[in-house]
Amino acid sequence: xxxxxxxxxxxxxxxxxxxxxxxxxxxxxxxxxxxxxxxxxxxxxxxxxxxxxxxxxxxxxxxxxxxxxxxxxxxxxxxxxxxxxx
Numbered sequence: 649x650x651x652x653x654x655x656x657x658x659x660x661x662x663x664x665x666x667x668x669x670x671x672x673x674x675x676x677x678x679x680x681x682x683x684x685x686x687x688x689x690x691x692x693x694x695x696x697x698x699x700x701x702x703x704x705x706x707x708x709x710x711x712x713x714x715x716x717x718x719x720x721x722x723x724x725x726x727x728x729x730x731x732x733x734x
Contacts, residue, residue, distance in 0.1 A: 652726055653678040655707035657694045659685040664717040668704040671719050675728050679706075 654672065656679045658665035672679045684691040684703060695701050697713050705715045708725055723729060 652709055653680070654709065654726075655679065656681045657684050657690065657703055657705040657707070659683060659703045662703050665704040667719075668706065668717045668722075671717070671722065672706075675723075675726070677726060677728075 654677060656665070656668060656672065658669070658681055660683070669679070669681070682690040682694075684694050684701060691701055694703075694705055697707070698705055698715055700715060702715050704717050705713055706722065707713045712725070714722065714725065
């Protein structure tokens with residue numbers, strides 16, 4: 649089984665960041681979290697990748713970065729309806 653991994657750019661006091669973490673965990677998607685509010689270098693990388701510093705931002709395995717939290721869209725992008733691809 650192939651395991652998908654994503655990068656989650658988050659910040660404190662961001663309810664959508666918490667929802668994104670919960671969603672990823674519930675769907676068995678591994679993630680590495682970068683706190684842009686604690687690390688200026690992570691914030692710089694996020695801005696370079698997206699042109700913004702908004703969180704949550706999720707870098708997908710294909711290199712695409714999705715800003716904001718939309719569970720239906722993430723299910724589609726991560727192909728979560730097809731468990732053999734997780």
